[in-house]
Amino acid sequence: MGSLIKSDIAGNDRTDAVYLVDCESEIRAKCLKADEDLSPEEQAQRIVAQAESRAASILESARTQAESMRASAKEEGYQAGYAEWDERKQALEQRIAELEAETERQVAEHWSALEPELLALAVEVAKKIVRHEVDQHQEYILRAIKTALSQIRDKREIKLHLNAADYEFLKDRKEEMRGSFDGLQSIEMIEDRRIEKGGVLIESASGQLDARLESQFAEVERTLTETTDNG
Secondary structure, three states: OOEEEEEEEEOOOOEEEEEEEEOHHHHHHHHHHOOOOOOHHHHHHHHHHHHHHHHHHHHHHHHHHHHHHHHHHHHHHHHHHHHHHHHHHHHHHHHHHHHHHHHHHHHHHHHHHHHHHHHHHHHHHHHHHHHHHHHHOOOHHHHHHHHHHOOOOOOOEEEEEEOHHHHHHHOOOHHHHHOOOOOOOEEEEEEOOOOOOOOEEEEEOOEEEEEOHHHHHHHHHHHHHHHHHHO
16 A cells, blocks of 8 residues: 655745655565566556545545535534524524513603593593583583482472573473473473583482583593592
C-alpha cells in the first residue's frame, strides 16, 4: 500500500499543501511480482494506473468528509437562526400583549370620563322624543293617566292635577275614563300650572302618584346611572 507524503510547494503569495502518493514501495513490490509475459512498459502502465486509482479514492473520501462538515455547519447555523427567531417572536408577542393591556386601560379611562356626558345626552334625547310625542298626539295624556291608574290600589275617588292644555282636552271625557277602570267612581280634574303637558299628578285614598314627565325622566336617569355603576 502506498503512503501519503505532505509536500509544501511555494506559490506566488502563498504555500499550498500538496499530498502525493508514495508509490515507490508498491511499485517495487509490483515489479517483483509482475507477469514475465508483460513488457516493462506494460508493467509500468499497470502500476501507474493502480496508483492513480488509489489517489482518486483518497480524493473522493476527502470530498465526502468536506460535504459532511459543510452540511453539519449548515444545520448548526439553521438551529442558531431558528432559536434567534423564536426569541424575537416571543419578545414581539409580549410587546403586543402589553400594548393590548395599555389600550384597554386607556379606553376604560376615556369611557369613565365620557360616561356622565353620554348618560346626560341619552336622557336629553329621551326627553325630546317623549315631548315630541306629546305635542303630536294629544291623546298621549289619556295613555299616561291609564298607566298611572293601573298602579293605584284604591281608585274609587281620584283627583287629577293636569296641565292647562290637557285639562281642556280631558274635561269632557270623564265618563270615558270612568268606564276604563272598574271601581272608579269619582274623578276631579284640577288645572295645575306646575304640571308639564303630558304629565299628571294623581291623588287618591292610597296616596299620591307622581306621573309628571320631569319625575319620569329623573327616574330613567337614576336607573341608567345605577345600571352603569353596577356594570
